Amino acid sequence: xxxxxxxxxxxxxxxxxxxxxxxxxxxxxxxxxxxxxxxxxxxxxxxxxxxxxxxxxxxxxxxxxxxxxxxxxxxxxxxxxxxxxxxxxxxxxxxxxxxxxxxxxxxxxxxxxxxxxxxxxxxxxxxxxxxxxxxxx
Amino acid sequence: xxxxxxxxxxxxxxxxxxxxxxxxxxxxxxxxxxxxxxxxxxxxxxxxxxxxxxxxxxxxxxxxxxxxxxxxxxxxxxxxxxxxxxxxxxxxxxxxxxxxxxxxxxxxxxxxxxxxxxxxxxxxxxxxxxxxxxxxxxxxxxxxxxxxxxxxxxxxxxxxxxxxxxxxxxxxxxxxxxxxxxxxxxxxxxxxxxxxxxxxxxxxxxxxxxxxxxxxxxxxxxxxxxxxxxxxxxxxxxxxxxxxxxxxxxxxxxxxxxxxxxxxxxxxxxxxxxxxxxxxxxxxxxxxxxxxxxxxxxxxxxxxxxxxxxxxxxxxxxxxxxxxxxxxxxxxxxxxxxxxxxxxxxxxxxxxxxxxxxxxxxxxxxxxxxxxxxxxxxxxxxxxxxxxxxxxxxxxxxxxxxxxxxxxxxxxxxxxxxxxxxxxxxxxxxxxxxxxxxxxxxxxxxxxxxxxxxxxxxxxxxxxxxxxxxxxxxxxxxxxxxxxxxxxxxxxxxxxxxxxxxxxxxxxxxxxxxxxxxxxxxxxxxxxxxxxxxxxxxxxxxxxxxxxxxxxxxxxxxxxxxxxxxxxxxxxxxxxxxxxxxxxxxxxxxxxxxxxxxxxxxxxxxxxxxxxxxxxxxxxxxxxxxxxxxxxxxxxxxxxxxxxxxxxxxxxxxxxxxxxxxxxxxxxxxxxx
Amino acid sequence: xxxxxxxxxxxxxxxxxxxxxxxxxxxxxxxxxxxxxxxxxxxxxxxxxxxxxxxxxxxxxxxxxxxxxxxxxxxxxxxxxxxxxxxxxxxxxxxxxxxxxxxxxxxxxxxxxxxxxxxxxxxxxxxxxxxxxxxxxxxxxxxxxxxxxxxxxxxxxxxxxxxxxxxxxxxxxxxxxxxxxxxxxxx
Numbered sequence: 001x002x003x004x005x006x007x008x009x010x011x012x013x014x015x016x017x018x019x020x021x022x023x024x025x026x027x028x029x030x031x032x033x034x035x036x037x038x039x040x041x042x043x044x045x046x047x048x049x050x051x052x053x054x055x056x057x058x059x060x061x062x063x064x065x066x067x068x069x070x071x072x073x074x075x076x077x078x079x080x081x082x083x084x085x086x087x088x089x090x091x092x093x094x095x096x097x098x099x100x101x102x103x104x105x106x107x108x109x110x111x112x113x114x115x116x117x118x119x120x121x122x123x124x125x126x127x128x129x130x131x132x133x134x135x136x137x
Numbered sequence: 138x139x140x141x142x143x144x145x146x147x148x149x150x151x152x153x154x155x156x157x158x159x160x161x162x163x164x165x166x167x168x169x170x171x172x173x174x175x176x177x178x179x180x181x182x183x184x185x186x187x188x189x190x191x192x193x194x195x196x197x198x199x200x201x202x203x204x205x206x207x208x209x210x211x212x213x214x215x216x217x218x219x220x221x222x223x224x225x226x227x228x229x230x231x232x233x234x235x236x237x238x239x240x241x242x243x244x245x246x247x248x249x250x251x252x253x254x255x256x257x258x259x260x261x262x263x264x265x266x267x268x269x270x271x272x273x274x275x276x277x278x279x280x281x282x283x284x285x286x287x288x289x290x291x292x293x294x295x296x297x298x299x300x301x302x303x304x305x306x307x308x309x310x311x312x313x314x315x316x317x318x319x320x321x322x323x324x325x326x327x328x329x330x331x332x333x334x335x336x337x338x339x340x341x342x343x344x345x346x347x348x349x350x351x352x353x354x355x356x357x358x359x360x361x362x363x364x365x366x367x368x369x370x371x372x373x374x375x376x377x378x379x380x381x382x383x384x385x386x387x388x389x390x391x392x393x394x395x396x397x398x399x400x401x402x403x404x405x406x407x408x409x410x411x412x413x414x415x416x417x418x419x420x421x422x423x424x425x426x427x428x429x430x431x432x433x434x435x436x437x438x439x440x441x442x443x444x445x446x447x448x449x450x451x452x453x454x455x456x457x458x459x460x461x462x463x464x465x466x467x468x469x470x471x472x473x474x475x476x477x478x479x480x481x482x483x484x485x486x487x488x489x490x491x492x493x494x495x496x497x498x499x500x501x502x503x504x505x506x507x508x509x510x511x512x513x514x515x516x517x518x519x520x521x522x523x524x525x526x527x528x529x530x531x532x533x534x535x536x537x538x539x540x541x542x543x544x545x546x547x548x549x550x551x552x553x554x555x556x557x558x559x560x561x562x563x564x565x566x567x568x569x570x571x572x573x574x575x576x577x578x579x580x581x582x583x584x585x586x587x588x589x590x591x592x593x594x595x596x597x598x599x600x601x602x603x604x605x606x607x608x609x610x611x612x613x614x615x616x617x618x619x620x621x622x623x624x625x626x627x628x629x630x631x632x633x634x635x636x637x638x639x640x641x642x643x644x645x646x647x648x649x650x651x652x653x654x655x656x657x658x659x660x661x662x663x664x665x666x667x668x669x670x671x672x673x674x675x676x677x678x679x680x681x682x683x684x685x686x687x688x689x690x691x692x693x694x695x696x697x698x699x700x701x702x703x704x705x706x707x708x709x710x711x712x713x714x715x716x717x718x719x720x721x722x723x724x725x726x727x728x729x730x731x732x733x734x735x736x737x738x739x740x741x742x743x744x745x746x747x748x749x750x751x752x753x754x755x756x757x758x759x760x761x762x763x764x765x766x767x768x769x770x771x772x773x774x775x776x777x778x779x780x781x782x783x784x785x786x787x788x789x790x791x792x793x794x795x796x797x798x799x800x801x802x803x804x805x806x807x808x809x810x
Numbered sequence: 811x812x813x814x815x816x817x818x819x820x821x822x823x824x825x826x827x828x829x830x831x832x833x834x835x836x837x838x839x840x841x842x843x844x845x846x847x848x849x850x851x852x853x854x855x856x857x858x859x860x861x862x863x864x865x866x867x868x869x870x871x872x873x874x875x876x877x878x879x880x881x882x883x884x885x886x887x888x889x890x891x892x893x894x895x896x897x898x899x900x901x902x903x904x905x906x907x908x909x910x911x912x913x914x915x916x917x918x919x920x921x922x923x924x925x926x927x928x929x930x931x932x933x934x935x936x937x938x939x940x941x942x943x944x945x946x947x948x949x950x951x952x953x954x955x956x957x958x959x960x961x962x963x964x965x966x967x968x969x970x971x972x973x974x975x976x977x978x979x980x981x982x983x984x985x986x987x988x989x990x991x992x993x994x995x996x997x
Contacts, residue, residue, distance in 0.1 A: 037674075044524045046848040046958045050383060052526060055376045057762055059923050060957065063949035088857060088956040092849050095526030097512075102521055106512045110533040113504040114497075121497045125490060128411055131482025132554065438838045452839045460832055467828075471820045511834075518837050522849035766925075 032072050039068050039078060043085055044093050052095050140208050143196020144288035147237075150189040150244065151282065154274040157182035161268025176260050179267045180251040186274065187248025194228075194241045197287050201228045207294030210234055210287045215298040218709045226311030232435065232451075233287035235314055239431065240277050242315075242322040247274060250326055250351075259347060265333035266326070273325050276458045284451045309369030313362055317389055320359025321427040324392060326351040327399065331420030332466055335473045340413045345406035346808055348420070349801040352403060353650075356396045357794030363389055364787035375745035375760040377777055379668065382530040384439035387510045388430035394503040395423040398496045400797075405489050408553055410480025412493070417474070419496075421466045426503075428459045439514065483554045491548035498541035505534050542619055542662070546626020549651055550633065613670050620662035627656025646800030653793030661786025667755070667779035674775035678765050684720070688776040690757065691720040695729065697770055702738065710735040715761040715770055717748070732761040732772065756780045848958045850977045856889075856964065857954040864920065864944035864951065867930040871942070886973075886995035887916050889964045891946070891957055893924045894932035899961045902979035903936055910939030913992075919943040922952050922960045965991045 040054035045061040053061040053068075064085070071081045085093045097103045160168065161179045168175070197210070201224050206212040214231040215224055223230075229238040247270040250263065281287070330348050334340040366386070371379040380386065399419040405412045433439055436452025483489035509525045516523045631652035634644045644652075673688035684693045695716040702711055714731040721727045733746040750757040755778035762771040890906065892899045910917045919940035921929035926945040933943065946952055955964060958977055965974040965988065974991030976984045 042528055044526065044848075050524065050526065051381065055374070055378055055381065057375075060949075060952070060959070063923075063953060066949070067953055085953075088854065088953060090522070090849065090851055090854050090956075092522045092524045095524055096528035096532075097523045097525055102516060102519075103512075103523070106508065106525065106529075107533075109508045110501070110505040110537075113508070114501045114537065117497050117501050117504075121493055124412070124415075124493060125485045127479065128482045128489065129484055131479060132484060133482070135482055432835075436839055438835065456832070456835055456839065459835075460828070463828060467824055468821070471817060471824060475817065514834060514838050517849075518834060 032069075035078065036065075036069055036072055039072075039081060040065055042082065042095050043068070044095050046089060046093065139196050139203075140200050140205060140288050140290075143193045143200075144286075146189045146196065147193035147278070147288070148282060150186050150193065151275065151278045153182050153186045153189060154244075154271045154278060157186060158268050158271035158275060161264050161271060172260060176254070176264050179264050180254065183244075183247045183251035183267050183271070186271075187244045187251075190241050190244035190278075194237055197234060197237060198225060198228045201225060201234075204298065205294075206296065206298050207291055208287075209289040209291050212291055212295050212298050216709070217297060222308075223311065229314050230310070233281075233285045233289075235318070236277070236281050236285045236435070237287050238315060239318055239322060240274065240281055242318050243270075243274055243277060243325055246322060246326050246351075247271070250329075259343065261337065262330065262333050262344065262347065265336050266329040269329035269332045270325060273329070273462075276461070280451075280454050280458065284454050307369065307373060309365055309373065313365045313369055315362075316358050316365055317362030320355050320357075320362050320396075321389075321392065321430065323351065323355025323358055324396060324424040324427050327355065327420050328424035328466070331417050332469065335417060335466075335469045338473055338476050340406070340417055340477060342407050342410060343808070345403045345413075345416070346801070346805050349400070349403050349407065350798050350805060352396065352400050353794055353797040353801055356393070356400055357791055357798060359389070359393050359396060360787065360794055361791045363393060364784065364791070367787075368784055371780070372747050372749055373744070375747050375762070375773070377668075377672065377674070377747070377758045377760075377775055379780075379783065382509075382527045384510050385430075385434055387506050387530075388426075388433050391503055391506055391510075392423050392426040392430065394499050394506070395419055395426060398499040398503075399423055401492045401495050401499075405492050406480070408481075409483065409489065411483060411489060412496075413480060414474045414477050415496070417477075418470060421470055425459070425463055425466070428455070428462060432456060432459050439510065481554070486551065488548065488551045488553045491544055491551050494544055495541060495548065498537050498544075501537050502534055502541075505537065506530065509533065539619065542623050542658075545655055545658070546622050546629075549626070549630045549655070609670065613666060616666045616670075617663065620659050620666065622659075623662060624656050624659030627652050627654075627659055630655060646796045646803065650793045650797035650800055653796060654790050655793075657786045657789025657791075657793055659786070660789060661783050664779045664781070664783025664786060668777050668783055671778050672775055674773065676762065676771065676773040678767070678769040678771050680769045683769075685774060687774045690774075690776055691724075692759075692774050693718045693720055693726075694770065694772070710737045712736075713761065715759075715772055717759055717772065717774070719750075719757065730757065730759050732759040734761045734763075751781050753781070754778060847977065850956070850958055850975055852972050852975055854956055855972055856956060858970065860950045860954055862944065863948075865926050865947045867921070867926045867933065867943060867945060869930050869934070870938075885916070885968045886992070887918060887966050888913075888992070889918045889920065889955070889966070890940070891920050891922045891952060891955070891960050891962045893922045893960045894928040895924065896922075896960045898979040900936070901981050902961055902963075902985075903939070905980050905985060906939040907937045908939075910941070915941045917941055920951055921945040922957065923949060963988065965995055967995050 037054070041052045043053050043064060045051050045053045045056040045058055045064070047058045047060050048056045053064045067084075068081060071084060076084070082094060086098075091098055091100075097106060099107055157179055160170075160175060160182070170178070197208075199205075200208045200211050201215050202221065204211070204215065204217045204224075206215075210231060210233045214234070215227050219227065227234075229235045247267060250270065251267055327348050330344070330351065331340075334344050363386075366389070367379040370381070371377060399416065402412050402416040402419060406416050432452065432455040435455055438452065509530055512525050513523050631644065631648070634648035634652065635641050638644055638648075675685065675687050677683075677685045679685060679694040681694050681696045684691060686692075695718050697713060697715050699714075700708070700712045702709060713734045713736075715733075716729050716731050718726045718729050728750065730748040730750055732748040734743060735746060736743045745760050745762070747758055747760040749759075755776060758775045758777050758780075760773045762773060765771050888909075906917065917940050919933075919942070921943070924945055926947070929943075929945055933940075955962075961979050963976040963980060964972060967973055973995050974988065976988050978984055980988050
């Protein structure tokens with residue numbers, strides 16, 4: 001009985017997982033290619049409006065991408081490559097702002113918002129529960 | 138001549154709106170009118186205002202079609218060589234016209250609210266809501282007429298227009314702004330009804346029932362608008378990206394998040410009267426965020442790829458509207474909120490409890506997006522410029538969505554008020570004696586689903602772990618399981634409704650709405666994950682005859698051809714096509730795809746038109762970037778798995794939204810008749 | 811009373827928040843800012859490690875040697891990135907010619923992403939303001955200098971400290987700022 005219900009969903013799920021398998025099996029990229037691609041999304045194209053260099057055809061974005069591959073080939077770590085650009089362009093070149101006193105609010109704000117919201121939610125739930133109990137009494 | 142009449146209609150709409158606001162919001166007895174008379178005056182002015190604004194907009198559309206270049210807007214944004222469709226869409230492809238469209242939708246929604254004469258019990262609510270709506274209309278009409286008049290004249294009239302931004306000459310972008318505005322402005326009605334409820338000090342179940350169809354309508358428009366914008370970015374910008382966390386995107390996403398929360402909390406208010414203060418808050422916030430979005434887009438406050446004409450004086454005007462709306466609405470809210478008595482109680486594990494958590498995660502998400510979007514402006518004010526981009530939002534926003542999606546599949550199965558699986562009343566229209574059995578099945582189904590999903594996750598992880606990125610693989614696998622879980626939840630919700638009502642044909646529209654929207658999101662999440670984390674992509678420099686491999690695909694550049702400007706065929710650009718053959722395993726040509734680069738001589742500007750071959754499993758996505766100095770052609774070749782499912786999922790969500798609008802509208806009509 | 815106190819507190823907090831946010835948005839509007847511009851700062855010092863690396867322009871003296879470039883430069887100096895394909899560069903070119911003539915040996919040009927032949931043609935036909943000029947073919951100097959577009963001009967003190975940078979053509983306000991910075995560098 002129950003299998004009647006779940007069978008179509010199982011089928012759908014299997015299909016989805018299989019497609020994901022097929023599509024991701026296709027090729028293995030080299031570690032360096034993967035690293036470069038990840039770094040492209042972390043560096044801002046300095047002549048574009050807030051886009052990463054991964055998403056721009058601008059000359060400077062091409063230069064920056066080329067420089068990333070040069071630095072990877074020179075055995076620099078991801079952190080060293082980010083630093084290379086930060087010393088030349090400043091923090092604003094990073095799509096992901098660094099954790100500093102100035103950005104504490106940015107990085108811990110989400111948690112704070114959530115904790116605050118969760119507190120209020122807890123309060124709402126408790127009150128609703130007590131209203132329910134009162135009514136049923 | 139048409140432009141003059143249209144201009145006159147636009148100007149006349151202002152006193153009409155003033156009259157509407159005054160007669161609706163003046164204290165009872167001051168005008169000496171009876172309730173019914175006041176209602177009629179307000180309703181007729183709303184309808185008349187809607188007609189006048191429509192005439193004004195129609196006039197502008199006609200000026201664009203006929204190429205009346207004595208109108209400055211037309212001169213600057215149209216061209217006689219443009220195809221008719223883009224002449225029409227050009228009407229809102231510029232600042233003045235798009236603001237007029239904003240006002241048009243605003244006035245037409247007000248007219249729709251006024252169309253039905255509210256039942257006696259809701260008469261006062263309708264009148265006050267129309268009064269608030271009139272205030273918004275006044276603000277934006279004044280903004281249009283005084284800072285962005287679309288009917289400004291040029292003398293002598295130029296012979297030819299300056300053309301349209303080539304990026305805007307596109308079907309996706311022709312439809313994207315109207316839908317987005319439809320959503321933004323739709324929330325003006327929920328806002329007006331909310332403020333009216335605050336004014337009256339009353340927000341009962343009937344109020345929630347009245348707000349619901351409007352909230353759903355706005356949500357549906359916004360969902361469609363955002364999806365269309367994302368689709369446009371996907372095929373037009375040439376990078377295959379569909380969501381970049383660009384400030385302008387974020388600002389359309391914010392009211393979507395709070396609007397989604399609003400739709401869900403309204404259900405609680407309608408059921409038991411609980412959460413009404415919070416729901417009123419959401420009603421205010423959502424429209425304030427919509428104005429904020431309009432403000433940022435129109436003032437060019439934040440860095441964005443969506444470049445618009447920028448004029449600080451306009452920014453100041455919208456900022457003033459925003460400030461007034463915030464001060465008045467929140468002041469009223471804080472003043473009145475304590476007067477609302479708490480509604481019915483509920484257990485933490487119940488439908489209400491799940492909806493409260495839904496609101497928690499959605500609001501947190503909205504808070505995070507708001508913080509990240511405006512943080513660069515804050516640090517810039519302190520002289521420390523920063524960039525907050527995609528990696529930040531991915532890292533901070535997505536974690537809050539995981540529990541939301543987990544809960545989403547479960548929520549619709551939880552009974553109202555209390556969570557004991559065997560008790561309580563569940564779906565929209567369940568027969569009494571069947572309850573116990575029905576309740577058990579989905580619970581067991583979900584458990585099975587979870588076990589199977591986790592098993593498949595384990596399988597995926599083992600199979601993929603040979604790849605060099607175990608962490609990424611794990612994330613993808615878990616995310617896929619989450620999407621499957623969500624899809625399963627949506628389908629099960631529908632099955633449960635089928636069982637409860639006896640047949641598929643008897644499932645209520647609201648039952649369809651929840652199933653389709655939830656399942657649609659599940660399907661969209663599949664596409665989202667695959668399309669962002671599993672893409673195979675290479676940018677290569679090819680000469681004719683060269684081959685390149687990407688993933689399981691092999692491509693060969695056959696050649697590059699060009700076409701010239703041809704006004705007769707509606708082509709005001711020069712095209713270069715790179716003909717790329719997709720080869721099968723034996724080296725035979727399977728098909729030829731031709732990504733295009735367009736050059737617009739009038740604007741000295743070029744665009745990329747990616748060639749996309751859509752299959753069930755994913756898209757072959759090719760873009761022609763540029764010609765290399767060595768004479769080769771730089772093309773980016775990619776395989777983007779499951780992407781069509783992202784848009785199919787969004788489509789299902791929109792269909793679900795339409796079902797929700799109709800269902801909640803029908804219920805409103807039934808309850809009030 | 812408790813409710814009233816809470817209400818007042820929320821009112822005050824809300825008012826403060828509205829004023830703060832309003833000021834911020836006002837700031838965003840009123841200042842002469844273009845949010846699309848990448849923020850440049852003189853506190854970031856260019857990296858000279860690749861300075862002078864590049865290709866010589868045909869028909870021009872070969873400066874692809876650090877010593878040669880630096881030898882021509884004593885005291886404060888100016889580095890200007892340009893390109894023959896760059897339209898705004900042509901706007902500042904007359905002023906650069908004037909500046910180069912008035913300050914011999916002080917202006918160094920780097921052609922950004924330019925074919926050396928095109929750059930040479932440009933300088934032959936429009937005039938060469940530079941004491942030393944190279945094509946920055948691999949863009950290494952551009953990245954080392956934190957370039958955000960062409961033209962961009964850097965004013966250095968005698969000991970190589972960055973004093974001023976102009977992220978656009980030397981016309982209008984940027985030109986007068988440049989003149990002041992150059993005067994200050996002479997002291």
